[in-house]
Amino acid sequence: MLTIKNLRASVEGKEILKGINLEIKPGEIHAIMGPNGAGKSTLGNVLSGREGYEIEEGEVTFLGEDLLDLSPEDRARKGLFLSFQYPVEIPGVPMVNFLKTSVNEHRKFKGLEPLTAGEFLKLMREKKDMLHLDSQLTNRSVNEGFSGGEKKKNEIFQMAMLEPKLAILDETDSGLDIDALRVVAEGVNALKSPEHSTIVITHYQRLLDYIVPDFVHVLYNGQIVKSAGKELALELEEKGYDWIKKELV
Amino acid sequence: MTQTRINKKAVSEKYSELYKEKRSLLDEGSSPLLNRMRDVSMKRFEQVGVPGFKNEDYKYTNLERVFGKEYRHVLAYETVDVDLNEVFQCDVPQLDTYTVLLINGWYYARNLQLEGLPEGVVAGSLKQISNEQPELLENYLNRQAALSNDPLVALNTAFAKDGFFLYVPEGVKLEKPIQVINLTRGQEATFSTQRNLIITGAKTEAKVIFCDHTLSSIDCLGNNVTEVFVGDGAVVDVYTIQNQNNKSNSVNSSFFKVGEKSNLLSGVACLHGGLIRNNLVVSLDGEHSEAGVFGMSFTDKRQHVDNFTNILHNKANCLSNQLYKNVLDEDSVGAFTGRIHVARDAQKTNAFQRNNNVLLTDTAKMNTKPQLIIDADDVKCSHGATVGQIDLDALFYMRARGINENDARMMLMNAFAHEVVQEIRVEALRDRIDELVEKRLKGELAKCHSCDIN
Numbered sequence: 001m002l003t004i005k006n007l008r009a010s011v012e013g014k015e016i017l018k019g020i021n022l023e024i025k026p027g028e029i030h031a032i033m034g035p036n037g038a039g040k041s042t043l044g045n046v047l048s049g050r051e052g053y054e055i056e057e058g059e060v061t062f063l064g065e066d067l068l069d070l071s072p073e074d075r076a077r078k079g080l081f082l083s084f085q086y087p088v089e090i091p092g093v094p095m096v097n098f099l100k101t102s103v104n105e106h107r108k109f110k111g112l113e114p115l116t117a118g119e120f121l122k123l124m125r126e127k128k129d130m131l132h133l134d135s136q137l138t139n140r141s142v143n144e145g146f147s148g149g150e151k152k153k154n155e156i157f158q159m160a161m162l163e164p165k166l167a168i169l170d171e172t173d174s175g176l177d178i179d180a181l182r183v184v185a186e187g188v189n190a191l192k193s194p195e196h197s198t199i200v201i202t203h204y205q206r207l208l209d210y211i212v213p214d215f216v217h218v219l220y221n222g223q224i225v226k227s228a229g230k231e232l233a234l235e236l237e238e239k240g241y242d243w244i245k246k247e248l249v
Numbered sequence: 250m251t252q253t254r255i256n257k258k259a260v261s262e263k264y265s266e267l268y269k270e271k272r273s274l275l276d277e278g279s280s281p282l283l284n285r286m287r288d289v290s291m292k293r294f295e296q297v298g299v300p301g302f303k304n305e306d307y308k309y310t311n312l313e314r315v316f317g318k319e320y321r322h323v324l325a326y327e328t329v330d331v332d333l334n335e336v337f338q339c340d341v342p343q344l345d346t347y348t349v350l351l352i353n354g355w356y357y358a359r360n361l362q363l364e365g366l367p368e369g370v371v372a373g374s375l376k377q378i379s380n381e382q383p384e385l386l387e388n389y390l391n392r393q394a395a396l397s398n399d400p401l402v403a404l405n406t407a408f409a410k411d412g413f414f415l416y417v418p419e420g421v422k423l424e425k426p427i428q429v430i431n432l433t434r435g436q437e438a439t440f441s442t443q444r445n446l447i448i449t450g451a452k453t454e455a456k457v458i459f460c461d462h463t464l465s466s467i468d469c470l471g472n473n474v475t476e477v478f479v480g481d482g483a484v485v486d487v488y489t490i491q492n493q494n495n496k497s498n499s500v501n502s503s504f505f506k507v508g509e510k511s512n513l514l515s516g517v518a519c520l521h522g523g524l525i526r527n528n529l530v531v532s533l534d535g536e537h538s539e540a541g542v543f544g545m546s547f548t549d550k551r552q553h554v555d556n557f558t559n560i561l562h563n564k565a566n567c568l569s570n571q572l573y574k575n576v577l578d579e580d581s582v583g584a585f586t587g588r589i590h591v592a593r594d595a596q597k598t599n600a601f602q603r604n605n606n607v608l609l610t611d612t613a614k615m616n617t618k619p620q621l622i623i624d625a626d627d628v629k630c631s632h633g634a635t636v637g638q639i640d641l642d643a644l645f646y647m648r649a650r651g652i653n654e655n656d657a658r659m660m661l662m663n664a665f666a667h668e669v670v671q672e673i674r675v676e677a678l679r680d681r682i683d684e685l686v687e688k689r690l691k692g693e694l695a696k697c698h699s700c701d702i703n
Binding site: 048049050051071072073075076077081082084087088089090091092093097098101102105106109141142158162 | 640641642643645646647648649650651652653654656660661663664665667668
């Protein structure tokens with residue numbers, strides 16, 4: 001599904017990603033952990049196509065295509081989804097319009113007819129029920145005045161609506177209470193299937209109690225320094241990142 | 250510098266000469282109420298002349314260029330060779346209004362009869378009504394405009410012969426809005442002088458929508474004045490939609506005198522036009538009144554839109570809320586000057602002002618200037634202005650959800666404008682403006698071409 005080979009990227013001349021290699025197969029859940037400043041969010045941003053990052057070297061293939069060549073909107077339409085660490089407030093753009101445009105753009109890309117208003121509302125209701133979301137969420141402007149937890153739940157709701165092939169959750173668990181954490185987990189687990197993959201970028205092991213990863217990678221100083229099964233997350237929780245740092249020296 | 254001064258003098262002298270030459274034509278057919286103000290007003294105009302850059306109030310708008318051109322002045326009613334009721338069809342079917350047409354500043358002679366106006370309401374031609382029922386106007390006409398120091402208001406008073414007149418007697422509520430469609434049409438460059446007067450009695454409700462349109466692609470200049478009197482306890486809305494071609498220029502001076510416990514809403518949407526200057530004065534002359542003053546503009550090419558507001562809190566316990574938003578593309582220029590004057594002892598005043606602007610190119614330019622003069626000590630006033638670009642984080646967020654960049658920009662700009670649009674208290678008009686704004690942003694509005702927002 002996704003192959004990253006020797007990816008090097010910098011921001012304003014400062015190299016952040018220093019040769020990332022990662023292979024994600026359909027149906028897998030990967031956790032990327034690491035201390036602050038390791039480059040976790042940069043990886044998410046580079047993959048989703050945010051401007052301001054210089055790709056120095058390497059290649060990324062997504063579903064057989066050169067991902068780095070695509071515009072952010074085409075990456076999304078092909079099935080890449082980034083759950084933002086800091087979802088953006090967009091006053092004046094109603095959630096419903098935003099989501100309807102988004103869903104229909106995805107359908108158009110696949111050569112499907114756009115959903116009618118009725119079909120769209122039905123789909124929205126289904127997904128909201130599935131995640132046990134407050135119906136008020138969609139009556140407001142995109143993320144405007146949402147609490148931290150509501151914003152993250154909204155990301156997961158959008159993910160559920162768009163059913164991406166590959167979802168990247170960038171620190172979706174940070175600052176969440178148990179209730180919101182459960183929504184996130186339900187969203188990811190509902191999407192779990194042999195065709196869908198997920199990358200969970202996280203700082204803590206907490207979320208991984210709910211979403212069980214197939215692989216855990218430790219990103220440190222712009223490189224993946226350790227990869228193992230889910231037990232690695234528990235070990236990190238116990239020993240902290242210093243253990244990895246020491247091991248490297 | 251000398252050169253400019255000579256030009257400026259020449260520009261103003263043109264109007265003096267025209268006045269002298271047409272003096273008797275101006276009086277002809279006009280009410281003495283209009284005629285008696287002409288000479289003194291012309292003198293007031295001549296003292297200052299057409300304002301140039303040195304005039305502090307016109308610092309951001311050079312009027313000498315547009316006033317310096319040669320125009321045909323429409324100083325008598327001209328018969329129209331087509332039926333304007335057919336030529337101009339308002340394309341807002343949901344908008345159920347009493348509709349009147351004006352042509353080059355004159356009340357159209359073949360306006361359809363307004364059916365179903367409540368008893369006592371007088372709506373029609375200022376010229377006709379000031380002749381036939383002068384008692385309706387005499388305590389109002391020029392009572393606000395005469396206090397203005399603006400030479401162009403004086404110029405309007407000197408030349409004014411017709412315009413729209415509305416009188417709503419005490420206690421009457423107009424169920425439907427009145428739509429005044431100002432049309433410009435002609436073969437050659439045309440100058441029009443329109444004078445409107447709206448008088449609403451105590452405890453009335455009225456909504457007036459002015460729509461400015463052009464039917465011909467000619468250079469034109471309008472120097473218009475509107476005086477509105479809002480009675481005690483009245484609720485009055487005045488909306489102006491400026492959608493002219495980019496060869497039309499206008500100076501629109503509006504005055505609102507608001508009584509006590511009243512509620513005024515003024516909204517201006519500028520979609521197209523060459524050079525537009527909107528002067529707006531609101532005098533809160535009774536306690537416990539509210540004024541909402543809103544405006545938005547969308548400009549591109551070399552358009553120039555300047556909004557100049559002056560909110561006078563003359564009495565205590567009033568609220569004013571101003572919000573102006575502009576989206577500027579290409580080489581267009583915008584200006585906003587918002588003055589709030591809280592008079593001595595106008596305590597418990599709440600006066601708010603905000604001006605937000607989005608520049609889409611490096612060459613678009615916005616000047617914004619708040620001016621607060623506060624002579625009372627127990628007041629709440631605020632002002633804020635921003636000039637920025639489109640929110641790139643929001644743009645990326647939308648693109649990351651599969652929305653293409655153009656559509657995302659459009660949605661963001663619509664959202665930006667919507668904050669103003671939502672203040673409109675006529676639902677059908679609100680929907681219509683939303684639609685017009687979207688069309689405008691997509692470059693699909695008639696009479697404009699190649700206004701691609703990319």
